[in-house]
Amino acid sequence: MKIAGGDSSLLRRLNSVAVLRVLYEAPSLTLTELVRSTAVTRATVENALTGLVGQGWVEEVAPPADGRRQVGRPARRYRFRTEAGCVLGLDIGMHKVLAMVTDLKGTALAVRQTAVSPALSPADRIAAARALGHRALRGAGLKASDLRAVGIGATGIVDAEGRVRLSSLLPEWTGTDLPGAFAEAFGTEVVAGNDTKLAALGEHWRGAATGVRDVLYVHAGRHISAGALIDGRVHAGRNGASAEIGNLPAARWHTAPTHPRDWLGEGRGDAADLFTAVRAGDPGALAVLERYADDLVQGLAAMVLALDPELVVIGGGVSLAGDLLLDPLRDRLDGLCLFPVDVVASELGDRSVATGAVRLALDALERRLFEVPGGA
CATH class of the missing domain: 3.30.420.40 (ATPase, nucleotide binding domain)
Known part of the structure; x- marks a missing residue:
């Protein structure tokens, strides 16, 4: 899902991105706080919120039902919907495949793991990873249409396009186009990198190197x-x-x-x-x-x-x-x-690679969420 904006002005797109970015970084914000944080007019923020709510990225938060009476109308409060989709992180190694499904802020919803043989052909290794990814989605009560991005950490030297340039441990794995192998199966953007490099990213994001x-x-x-x-x-x-x-x-x-x-x-x-x-x-x-x-x-x-x-x-x-x-x-x-x-x-132990793959997928999603035509 992308933010609609093909028939709206660049200025409206910029305003929507500004509002969404601020909400993405905060648990929730009032309308007044959004106006202050984005430095645009109240009417502009309200218009942007109307569009974002309609697209399912944002929702208005109901006042707390704690019985307290407030003087005057309660402040309108909004939040980014972390449940507006999910991402999938895959760790595809010699001996195991691990799949992690998270919400759009990286909270784990389901983790599944299976053992694989080093003797598996590339096609069978890919099939095992696809099956495990779908199993993890089912475990989270979700389906492929809920995915916003997939990140893959794989053994071997992986280039910027997600192709395995060289794999000394699994020679037949060399040349595997990881995005090409998984994009159709999951119906969303797929990004990939070397497993150990993504483990470093995972530890930096949620582990020992925070x-x-x-x-x-x-x-x-x-x-x-x-x-x-x-x-x-x-x-x-x-x-x-x-x-x-x-x-x-x-x-x-x-x-x-x-x-x-x-x-x-x-x-x-x-x-x-x-x-x-x-x-x-x-x-x-x-x-x-x-x-x-x-x-x-x-x-x-x-x-x-x-x-x-x-x-x-x-x-x-x-x-x-x-x-x-x-x-x-x-x-x-x-x-x-x-x-x-x-x-x-x-x-993070054996989840370090999958955690880094989730971070890679979220980075890809954020680029799409916050992109502006013409790179403005």
């Missing part, structure tokens, strides 16, 4: 990857390949995951069992985590030296070790870098 402008996010799991925000914005690079330092053998991000795999391969269970053994002081488990930290810090230190971030966020399965991993990382970074940097665990 309020921090320069952030390095590192996914430490079966594989290691990184994404960076500079001045609060995802830094993708010319080809979408920024922060791909793991491609350098000297970074040792290829070898780090082999240490827990070798330990688990001896029939000891899963990653949780490794962390339990570390907490219990098991010498073999402690040595595994030390070797992992030794390898991880090589590429991490290079990234910190290159970017000089305010904060490093560690996500992925190994981050569940908490300070068992973070403390040795901090010690090693202090010895390799020029200045100390805070290192913290992800607050």
Whole structure:
């Protein structure tokens, strides 16, 4: 849904956008507050509100039914309708797909997840993601026609148009046009980016990096990857390949995951069992985590030296070790870098990518909501 305005003047469009933008940022505002905030006349604001209410973006808020009597007519109050649609964030990885449906301010309405095999063909992986997205919509009591935008975080190097330029983990995934693969299925605008970069965005928006402008996010799991925000914005690079330092053998991000795999391969269970053994002081488990930290810090230190971030966020399965991993990382970074940097665990866990994808979708929606013909 777009704000109607094809037969109205540019000035009316500008006024509608001004009113809508102010309401979008506030829980609710009175008519007087809107006039003050937009710096236009009361009649202009009233006209804009009439159109926005008619289009379903705004509604008048009823006075509180608390029994209190007011002197005179109560102030007319309006709010942006966060329920005027929804957005969908998809995390499409090697081993799982996660779908998150939110309202138009990012409040989660439904989350669904399913396991997938690395051996899936691109067509089957896309089909699994589509099905899960529709399942999440049903879980929220919504349907595809309620969608205003879809955001996708996917493994691989993803360019500005949402095409997977290169995927070393899933070679057949290379060349996948993500917007093209999902636009028809969901009937709305689709935007896409690399999963780790969107995880950084998610942590900045709703997680461990809230309020921090320069952030390095590192996914430490079966594989290691990184994404960076500079001045609060995802830094993708010319080809979408920024922060791909793991491609350098000297970074040792290829070898780090082999240490827990070798330990688990001896029939000891899963990653949780490794962390339990570390907490219990098991010498073999402690040595595994030390070797992992030794390898991880090589590429991490290079990234910190290159970017000089305010904060490093560690996500992925190994981050569940908490300070068992973070403390040795901090010690090693202090010895390799020029200045100390805070290192913290992800607050969003396995929802970080989908949260970033939701933020990407909301950004796309906001551009449409607030666009003015001619770029005025």
